[in-house]
Amino acid sequence: MEEAEAEEQQRFSHRQRLKAAVHYTVGCLCQEVALDKQVQFSKQTIAAISEVTFRQCENFAKDLEMFARHSGDCFCPLRRHAKRSTVTTEDVKLLARRSNSLLKYITEKNEEIAQLNLERKAKKKRKPEDENRDFMELDADVVGSDS
Amino acid sequence: MEEASGFRKELVSKLLHLHFRDCKTKVSGDALQLMAELLRIFVLAAARGVCQAQAEDLDVVDVDQLEKVLPQLLLDF
Numbered sequence: 001m002e003e004a005e006a007e008e009q010q011r012f013s014h015r016q017r018l019k020a021a022v023h024y025t026v027g028c029l030c031q032e033v034a035l036d037k038q039v040q041f042s043k044q045t046i047a048a049i050s051e052v053t054f055r056q057c058e059n060f061a062k063d064l065e066m067f068a069r070h071s072g073d074c075f076c077p078l079r080r081h082a083k084r085s086t087v088t089t090e091d092v093k094l095l096a097r098r099s100n101s102l103l104k105y106i107t108e109k110n111e112e113i114a115q116l117n118l119e120r121k122a123k124k125k126r127k128p129e130d131e132n133r134d135f136m137e138l139d140a141d142v143v144g145s146d147s
Numbered sequence: 148m149e150e151a152s153g154f155r156k157e158l159v160s161k162l163l164h165l166h167f168r169d170c171k172t173k174v175s176g177d178a179l180q181l182m183a184e185l186l187r188i189f190v191l192a193a194a195r196g197v198c199q200a201q202a203e204d205l206d207v208v209d210v211d212q213l214e215k216v217l218p219q220l221l222l223d224f
Contacts (some may be wrong), residue, residue: 003213004217014165014205015165018158018162018165019162021158022154022158025152025153025154025155025190026190027193028152029152029187029190029191030152030190030194031152032151032152032191032199033191033195034194037195037198037218039198039207041194041197041207042210044209044210045197045209045210045212045213048195048210048213049193049194049197050191052164052193052213052217053189053190054218055224056165056189056221057162057163057164057165057186058165060163060182060185061162061163061164061166061167062166062168064163064174064178065167065168065169065172066218069169069174074197075165081178085169085171085172085173086172086173086174087173087175087178088173088175088178089177089178090174091178091183092178092181092185093181095185095224096185097222098223098224099223099224100220101161102188102223102224105183105188106181106184106188109181109183109184110177111209112182113177113181113184114177117176118179125172132171136181144184147214
């Protein structure tokens, strides 16, 4: 009996920590908007946006899981696709389907991310023992790298 | 990379896993990054919506404005 209680307590604490982390990020983002629009957000407003965001994550998570699993239910005559257990960017894009501008933005962001990751992988593949590299190339690395 | 604030991938992962029904469900790295962006937009949309809902020239944005903005925000998402 006590174990169940302890577990419940742990779950609660975990949830609270996540909420706090969300609250912090929401606060930072509101601060950006506040600076931009020259206003101030009340603490209650930030807390409310944080709460809404946290709750929205539940909808997102459940939808994403459904989308991934549902991908197995296609009627492709060539082969049967296995249900996926890994959520992909295609699933995330489905989340953004309700607003055209949002979908467009997310699609573009996805391409940006994919491109950046490709570049990162390409950089990693360069062998570190390649001492004969141009100094020119080294400079390019310094200028082009992200923080 | 991003000069602006945002949700860390680790946080996004934990948030999603909190609600997955199947313990086997995973999220790709790219999907996490994209979700972080989606969440960032969600928050910005809420915050900006609240600012716009302010009719008068108030300096402080209050919860009342959020109540006006919420229905549309949730419909968009």
